[in-house]
Amino acid sequence: MAELKLMKGNEAIAEAAIRCGCDGYFGYPITPQSEVMETLMARKPWEETGMVVLQAESEVAAINMVYGGAGCGKKVMTSSSSPGVSLKQEGITYIAGAELPCLVVNVVRGGPGLGTIQPAQSDYFQATKGGGHGDYRLIVLAPASVQEMYDFVDLGFELAFKYRNPVQIQSDGVIGQMMEKVTVGEFKPRLTDEEVVKRYGSWATTGKTANRDRNIITSLDLDAYRQEQFNLKLQRKYKEIEEKEVRFEKIACEDADYLLVAYGSSSRICQKAIEIAREKGIKVGLLRPITLFPYPTKAIQAMLGQVKGILAVEMSAGQMVEDVRLAVEGKVKVQHYGRMGGVIPTPNEIVKALEEQIING
Amino acid sequence: MTEEIIIAGFGGQGVLSMGKILAYSGIMQGQEVAWMPSYGPEMRGGTANVTVIISDSRISSPILQEFDTAIILNQQSMDKFEKMVKPGGTLIYDPNGITRHPERKDIKICKIEAAEEAARLKSAKTFNMIVLGAFLKVKPIVKLENVIKGLEKSLPSRHHHLIPMNQEAIQKGMDIVKL
Structure with a gap:
């Protein structure tokens, strides 16, 4: 049921994750985005929808949990703020290289280094030009209101699965901490295991059956020519995204x-x-x-x-x-x-x- | 109509929750709202402030340098925000703990002795609602019935028995504010 709520941007991210049928959130606290996990922990979605919420031991662990969950065809996400997102870069390039869908939220704060906890937009290069190594791209969504923080979670997952590519919501301390009126949508059920096999069984590690080959999740190919072909395929995908997804x-x-x-x-x-x-x-x-x-x-x-x-x-x-x-x-x-x-x-x-x-x- | 408000005081005075109730009240009467708190190191110094905007149309910036109304509850906030009231705007303050009273002549200044009244009522927690009452008397931009609905929305249901007490405090603030 759609409802009108007054929420912080960070709370809207959490609420949207639960309502859009997210399977798992893995994170580590950092100001100014800690309310994402705080809200999820308070809402206890594991009792409501079965969504997993886990405070990992570090940002690096959290993004690798996302990598694992995404490899299984699950709708998984993480969130952090600038220094934490820097730590996640290795995982993000691996996920992009393995062509997996996931959602990363960066509630940007001032840098460089530990910087400050106040709002900034100084992670634009990192988000749009590849913060990790290799020729990869993220789809980057920039919300300007709490409603968009809410809406872009569902949209982000949709795009992530459509292109099998990580999507990043690039927010900042203002949008994360501000409260505005939000229309929250209806609950979308999480996919069942059978539905995951049916939709994503061609690539996800859903358990090999007699009637299909193994699905292997990797970003490694030591054959340079095959790796070049793979890069060309990625570039075609990014080109298609540039043609179809500009907003x-x-x-x-x-x-x-x-x-x-x-x-x-x-x-x-x-x-x-x-x-x-x-x-x-x-x-x-x-x-x-x-x-x-x-x-x-x-x-x-x-x-x-x-x-x-x-x-x-x-x-x-x-x-x-x-x-x-x-x-x-x-x-x-x-x-x-x-x-x-x-x-x-x-x-x-x-x-x-x-x-x-x-x-x- | 667009009303841009800053509420500023000490942490623990209920500055942020007062802003939230005001924002919810705006939602209850179908308006656009924004609530932007200070959350940085300035909060660690003991001061808290929140910008609340209530408007009939889409709200642009939640970051402002001047306000229609400033609600000021300690000296540091007076020093910082008196000069940020728009000419012709309104400053509402509690004189308790204020050593330098507002000096501007081009704005409307209203005094609300909320700390004193809350002490008299032996209910320190109603302090912010007395201040809210003063604001609503000076700037009746939201209807009282919508404020009560806002209270219902922003308080968890286990605290709903406190709503009549809050309503009385709002009324008290409306009665005792000095225009």
């Missing part, structure tokens, strides 16, 4: 002379900046990437005849701005404005940056 939102773009590009919590702050700027008579719009990979390159290119300049706003030293520049190919001015280390930009700062760096710059 973005445009706000106040119809008459815009200038464009802000921002995702997640920065996009929310930009919306306020747009209100302030438009009161001053500056016609500015916002393009909000919802998928960070695949990136909405064509959507930005479609604005090029219209806008005189683009300001990329992120809580980093300038990471996503590189993808904006790649899309724009020098045709209009692109600048970056950001704060770092857990400092959140204010709407007025963004308006000032737009005026100084783009309009008068």
